[in-house]
Amino acid sequence: xxxxxxxxxxxxxxxxxxxxxxxxxxxxxxxxxxxxxxxxxxxxxxxxxxxxxxxxxxxxxxxxxxxxxxxxxxxxxxxxxxxxxxxxxxxxxxxxxxxxxxxxxxxxxxxxxxxxxxxx
Amino acid sequence: xxxxxxxxxxxxxxxxxxxxxxxxxxxxxxxxxxxxxxxxxxxxxxxxxxxxxxxxxxxxxxxxxxxxxxxxxxxxxxxxxxxxxxxxxxxxxxxxxxxxxxxxxxxxxxxxxxxxxxxx
Numbered sequence: 231x232x233x234x235x236x237x238x239x240x241x242x243x244x245x246x247x248x249x250x251x252x253x254x255x256x257x258x259x260x261x262x263x264x265x266x267x268x269x270x271x272x273x274x275x276x277x278x279x280x281x282x283x284x285x286x287x288x289x290x291x292x293x294x295x296x297x298x299x300x301x302x303x304x305x306x307x308x309x310x311x312x313x314x315x316x317x318x319x320x321x322x323x324x325x326x327x328x329x330x331x332x333x334x335x336x337x338x339x340x341x342x343x344x345x346x347x348x349x350x
Numbered sequence: 351x352x353x354x355x356x357x358x359x360x361x362x363x364x365x366x367x368x369x370x371x372x373x374x375x376x377x378x379x380x381x382x383x384x385x386x387x388x389x390x391x392x393x394x395x396x397x398x399x400x401x402x403x404x405x406x407x408x409x410x411x412x413x414x415x416x417x418x419x420x421x422x423x424x425x426x427x428x429x430x431x432x433x434x435x436x437x438x439x440x441x442x443x444x445x446x447x448x449x450x451x452x453x454x455x456x457x458x459x460x461x462x463x464x465x466x467x468x469x470x
Contacts, residue, residue: 231427256401307351
């Protein structure tokens with residue numbers, strides 16, 4: 231990372247929901263900003279935890295037995311192997327950290343929401 | 351992480367500067383909140399990058415050839431092996447992510463600012 235990243239500025243650079251943009255790396259982890267709107271797909275990441283921090287809006291991380299409701303400045307780590315489905319009726323902007331190579335839809339069948347890794 | 355973490359609430363739980371508190375893990379990385387006030391020590395981490403995100407206040411990360419000035423919602427990753435010295439005259443609150451086991455003072459001689467790993 232040559233220079234700092236302002237999360238709000240980075241998020242202002244695109245509109246597409248569920249299409250994370252890489253803004254830097256922490257060792258072999260990708261630091262991504264993303265927008266969420268509506269419901270994602272149920273999936274799990276068998277090999278890694280999944281870090282979410284909400285920058286603006288409200289993101290609900292649905293788990294099979296409960297919901298984690300995140301507002302600005304709140305973070306949650308979905309443990310590896312745990313099924314989850316992010317949902318954000320009003321829209322949210324987030325920082326998402328996962329190992330590089332992690333597929334956003336995890337073990338769900340690849341589909342319209344499966345995003346290629348891309349830099350901002 | 352059993353439940354979500356609200357960064358501001360977590361930071362309200364202690365006052366000591368340069369004494370990071372672990373609030374969760376992302377795989378083998380520790381997620382820490384910390385307060386900074388004044389100047390830290392020059393050091394590098396030979397084996398890892400170092401992630402900083404400012405929650406409140408202003409943190410200046412001094413590098414040998416320039417300074418990175420971070421306000422709320424701004425993040426920077428110090429590359430592995432790069433000497434740096436955080437400074438915050440007015441005080442700042444941050445999220446800090448490093449591999450578990452990373453010593454806060456890096457390769458500098460252990461001293462008063464060297465902190466044990468501790469949970470919030």
